[in-house]
Structures are given as structure tokens and as C-alpha cells.
């Protein structure tokens with residue numbers, strides 16, 4: 053990653069940059085935080101597309117807010133009088149060295165938020181030497197993305213259960229052929245959920261030009277022009293199955309028809325058998341599921357509530373980490389996503405027990421706000437902030453983050469039978 057400041061050798065606020073300011077430094081000055089990028093994205097992108105990325109399940113997306121509040125509640129007690137001049141934020145995961153402990157989470161149909169976003173983020177991840185996870189329903193095909201990011205490319209699979217998972221297995225074989233370093237199987241979409249704002253906004257693929265959609269587009273001229281130049285996004289990975297000349301609508305209908313029920317433990321065991329490299333399961337929140345995954349030989353337990361997009365009653369993602377990490381006990385890596393918006397959030401995540409984390413919206417907002425420059429802006433900002441925060445907290449390396457003194461009031465607790473305990477209501481036995 054190309055971040056510059058370490059908190060003790062640099063100046064994140066850019067003091068003295070003055071006349072020699074580079075374009076990248078100028079962006080860092082104008083958009084110092086991910087909140088600035090989100091505000092700019094909101095202004096720049098058609099409303100239905102912005103709501104698609106920012107929103108969650110249900111009405112008003114309470115689980116998105118819950119993720120954020122729980123993250124803010126994690127406190128780290130800093131340690132001082134250490135030599136922080138050599139802070140290292142590099143780490144090894146599944147046998148590969150990455151320059152920082154944060155990667156790009158899979159985001160399907162993200163080309164609707166900014167055209168070619170998949171390619172922009174893949175290229176930035178490659179340059180920054182961090183993982184890039186491509187979605188099954190990406191808008192740039194996996195063959196192309198793996199070419200752009202040969203050292204960073206991972207593939208995320210949504211199960212397509214028809215014909216005994218014929219297509220899921222074909223997708224896995226394609227991911228192997230293009231050299232994906234890891235396969236991520238997403239568990240937390242067993243059903244499709246109603247996202248009220250998307251329904252209200254009349255969001256469909258391809259866009260249907262109703263008065264409200266036209267109004268939204270007219271208010272976002274930069275986005276509209278870019279969309280006009282580059283074309284509406286399509287589900288490129290599906291072309292092989294629908295036909296090279298398939299229309300946007302035909303590809304979308306195919307996804308709608310085939311992505312129905314998610315995956316079962318039996319499917320996961322089959323995928324494990326055929327996938328030769330590292331495999332992670334994404335969306336785990338219960339220690340018993342983590343245990344089952346480890347027993348199947350899974351290498352990564354990815355704690356996530358899908359960024360608050362699937363189940364409003366789910367615990368905040370960060371609150372699930374300690375119990376899962378304890379259950380896994382080092383037998384697999386613990387990966388994390390949910391409301392990572394800063395280097396501090398990365399440190400919080402590592403401090404409560406994760407080995408590596410991923411961000412979704414933070415990267416998406418950066419590209420929506422800044423276009424092609426947004427990918428590198430985000431990777432550089434993360435690197436700078438992680439290094440600065442590590443130094444401030446007295447954490448000298450990624451491994452050392454796990455030993456930080458941390459207060460985590462919302463952490464889920466489970467009794468030996470796997471029932472949630474702590475300040476929850478009295479439990480019946482878990483089924």
C-alpha cells in the first residue's frame with residue numbers, strides 16, 4: 053500500500069504540503085475521511101444507486117447503524133513510551149504476504165454505483181498489495197479481473213443450486229483456472245430480502261425509465277454521463293451460461309431465476325473437496341457454525357452480517373468476533389467485515405480477535421466520489437490511517453494487535469451449549 057504517514061514521521065493533515073501538492077495529496081486534503089467520500093458520493097450518484105450501496109435490509113436500515121454503533125463502542129487502551137518508528141502493517145494470510153490487513157469485500161452489481169468500479173478496485177488492490185474479492189454477480193467478468201489483479205484476486209461464490217449445483221461448480225472451476233487465491237462461499241443469503249428503499253426507488257436491472265428514475269438521473273449528471281459512455285452494468289460472469297450476446301435484462305433474469313436458496317453444509321463439503329486452495333465461509337455469526345466449518349476443513353471463518361443488508365435482528369458484526377475467534381482457537385483464520393471506515397476500525401477488529409478484515413462501502417464511496425482515482429485514494433488512506441493508529445495505540449505489528457487491551461461492551465457471549473448468554477434474555481436450548 054502506498055500510504056505515507058506513520059503518525060510520527062508524517063503529517064496526515066498535510067501541513068507544509070503547499071505549492072508542491074500532488075493530485076493525490078490534494079484529494080487527501082479535500083477528502084480527509086471516508087465520511088467526506090460518502091457525502092460526495094451521495095451528491096454525485098443517482099439516488100437509487102446511492103441508496104443501493106448505502107442501504108440495508110428493512111426500513112431505514114437499522115442493522116447498518118447497529119454495525120456502526122457497536123464498532124464505535126470498542127475502546128482500545130493505548131500503550132506509550134514504545135519505539136513506534138518501525139510499525140509494520142504487513143501480514144500473511146493463506147500463505148501470501150499482504151501489505152495491510154484490509155481487503156476489498158465482494159460487492160455485486162457495484163457497476164451501477166460507478167461504471168467499471170470492479171476493475172478500478174481490482175487494479176488498486178493489486179497496486180496496494182491487498183486482497184480483492186470479486187462477487188459472483190460482478191459487472192466485470194472474473195477472467196478479466198484476475199488479469200488485472202493477479203496477486204490480489206479472490207472469488208466469492210453465491211450458490212446456484214439448480215441441477216445439483218452444476219453452475220456453482222463451473223464457477224469454482226473457472227475461479228481455479230484464472231488463479232483465484234481463495235474461494236469465499238457466502239452463507240448469509242439463504243433467501244432474498246426486501247430492501248425497502250430499493251423497492252421504493254423502483255430499482256430494477258436494467259433501469260426502467262419511470263419519472264422518478266429519470267429525475268434521479270437528471271440530478272446526477274457526472275454519473276449519467278459516465279453511465280452513458282460505459283453502458284449499464286451487466287452480470288458478466290453469467291454470459292457463459294446465457295450466451296455471449298445476452299442482453300442486460302436476460303442476464304439479470306438468469307440471476308434472478310438461479311440464485312435462489314443459497315448453500316447447505318453438504319454443498320460446502322462438496323465445494324471443499326473440489327477447491328484446491330484456501331477456502332473461507334462468509335457470513336458466520338454463531339460459534340457452532342464456525343466449529344462446523346472448521347470440521348469441514350475450511351481455512352477462513354469470515355464473520356459478517358453482510359453489512360446489515362440481510363437480517364435486521366442479527367448481532368452487530370463486530371460483536372460476533374470474540375466468541376467466534378475463541379471457538380476457532382487458531383484452527384482457521386478469522387476474517388471480518390462490517391462498517392470498516394477507518395484505520396482505527398481495522399485496529400479495533402484485530403484487537404477483538406480477527407486476523408484480517410475487509411471493507412465494502414468505504415471503497416465503493418471512494419470510487420463513487422472520485423471516479424478512477426478513488427481506488428488508490430482509498431487504499432492509500434487505509435494504509436496511512438492504519439499505520440498512524442497502530443503507532444498511536446502502541447501496537448507495533450498486526451500480530452501484536454491481538455494483545456491490545458480492549459473494552460468491548462457489546463461482545464456476544466455463548467454458554468457451553470452454544471446458547472447466547474450475557475445480558476440477553478434467558479435462553480431455551482439452541483436447535
Ligand SMILES: Cc1cc2nc3c(=O)[nH]c(=O)nc-3n(C[C@H](O)[C@H](O)[C@H](O)COP(=O)(O)O)c2cc1C
Nearest residue numbers: 157158159160187238358359389390391411412413
Ligand atoms: C453494494 C453491495 C453489494 C454487495 N454484494 C455482495 C455480494 O455480491 N456478495 C457478498 O458476499 N457480499 C456482498 N456484499 C456485502 C459485502 O461483501 C460486505 O459484507 C459488506 O459490505 C461489509 O460492510 P461495509 O460495507 O459496511 O464495509 C455487498 C455489499 C454492498 C454494499
